[in-house]
Amino acid sequence: MPSLADDLKQANERSAAHLWGATISAVVSLLIPIFGLVATYSGYKLTNIMTRSWVGYVLAVIGLTNVTFWVLYLLTIF
Numbered sequence: 001m002p003s004l005a006d007d008l009k010q011a012n013e014r015s016a017a018h019l020w021g022a023t024i025s026a027v028v029s030l031l032i033p034i035f036g037l038v039a040t041y042s043g044y045k046l047t048n049i050m051t052r053s054w055v056g057y058v059l060a061v062i063g064l065t066n067v068t069f070w071v072l073y074l075l076t077i078f
Contacts, residue, residue: 002051011050018045022059029063033070039063 002010011019022042029036043060047053 004055006050007051007055011046014049015045018042018068022046022056024061026059027064029066033066036063036065036067036070040067 008019010077019042022039022045024036025042029039040060040063041056043056043063044057046056048056050056
């Protein structure tokens, strides 16, 4: 099993768009929750690319959680 650094390097080589899209949008979704959808999709795609699928799941869950809280907040307003 490759180390985490090697796994991230391999994911960057195979699909840099998903790796950076999931990482950046997960962070941005803390401020702008709609970016959580990008984090969820890209994080899910990372699970197929990386040996350690938990990295993709963590990024996807962060994004999905922010979107869910945002939707629940909007529902309470109306």
